[in-house]
Each structure stands twice: as C-alpha cells, then as structure tokens.
C-alpha cells in the first residue's frame with residue numbers, strides 16, 4: 452500500500468518505509484500512515500499530485516522522536532537560526548526535521564521539504580501542498596479532540612478555511628496552556644484566521 456514514486460529520492464519506497472519505521476514508535480508510525488492517506492485524499496479534492504502529497508504526509512513526522520541532544524547538535528553545527536535553541540521538539544521536528552529527511556531519507560524536493568517545515572506552525576504564505584500536509588496532520592482519522600468533526604467538515608469543503616480553523620484553535624489551545632507561541636504561528640494566524 453505504501454508505494455512511493457522513486458522520483459523524489461535515491462532510496463526505494465520500501466527503504467524509506469523501513470527507515471521511517473525504525474525512527475519512531477508504532478503509534479507515531481501509524482499516525483504517519485494515516486496522514487499519508489488523508490493527504491492523498493485532500494490532494495485528489497484540490498487538484499494536486501496525490502502521490503507526492505502521500506509521500507509528504509508519510510514523512511512529515513519523520514524526526515518527531517529524534518533525541519533532543521541530536522537536535523541541539525544540528526542547530527549548532529548546520530547553520531540553523533540559533534534562536535531555535537530556545538524552542539523544543541514540538542517546533543524543531545518540522546523546521547529541523549527537514550534536515551533529517553534530506554540526510555536520512557534523501558528527499559530533496561523543495562515542495563516536500565517546505566511542507567514538512569511548515570506542518571506544525573503553518574506560515575504566512577502556504578502552497579497547496581503545505582496546506583494539504585498541515586490539514587491532513589490535523590484531521591487524520593486517528594485524531595480525537597473536541598472540534599475535530601467540524602474541522603474535517605470544513606477542510607473537505609474548503610482547504611483554506613480548514614487552515615484558518617486549525618490556526619485559531621491551536622492558538623486558543625496554546626494560550627489556554629500558557630505555552631510560548633512561535634512567532635510564525637502568530638503571523639500565520641493573523642493572515643489565515645483573523646476575520
């Protein structure tokens with residue numbers, strides 16, 4: 452079922468699947484499979500290449516469980532903004548996750564890399580693939596939170612409206628828990644959610 456075009460990596464799709472499986476626990480792996488399937492569906496509805504969306508969705512959380520010490524080493528040695536040291540894996544696994552995806556999975560396609568980079572925070576500008584991965588992550592069938600049914604309904608009807616819904620609800624959640632807001636999340640909220 453997981454069979455990706457070999458155009459995006461020098462690795463075969465079974466090598467990509469095996470590497471991903473060995474980089475995370477089973478619950479996270481199953482989430483990635485469901486995000487891949489949801490991304491494929493959203494691509495079909497929004498005139499985007501379903502195979503490319505499925506691959507981007509599959510790898511989006513590749514680096515979610517990479518040890519913190521490894522992230523810190525990469526931030527310090529690979530030309531990342533040193534301000535990232537003030538954040539945590541919630542923010543790192545998208546923005547710096549791209550480093551591990553390029554290095555380990557040999558995926559260099561700029562659209563896929565950007566969609567992974569933006570999948571947690573969103574951004575002021577979002578391509579169709581960015582939106583597909585961002586929303587597939589939020590509404591995949593394993594998600595269960597108050598409002599997820601409405602999020603699904605809105606997103607299947609209008610992808611942009613889904614982005615606005617998610618950003619508003621994420622911001623509410625972060626504020627309610629007194630969590631630090633990444634500036635890009637707030638900038639994206641101002642573009643996609645403010646009425």
Ligand code: GDP
Pocket residue numbers: 512515541542545570571572588621624625630631632633634636637
């Ligand atoms: P997951 O990797 O599938 O669990 O989903 P995401 O990558 O979308 O999100 C990871 C976590 O980052 C979630 O708990 C979000 O609420 C959180 N998150 C998103 N934006 C921000 C932000 O601006 N600041 C902080 N502290 N967390 C955020």
Ligand code: FE
Pocket residue numbers: 511512515544545570571588
């Ligand atoms: Fe994620």
Ligand code: FE
Pocket residue numbers: 570571585588589
């Ligand atoms: Fe997300």
Ligand code: FE
Pocket residue numbers: 482486511512588
């Ligand atoms: Fe995810």
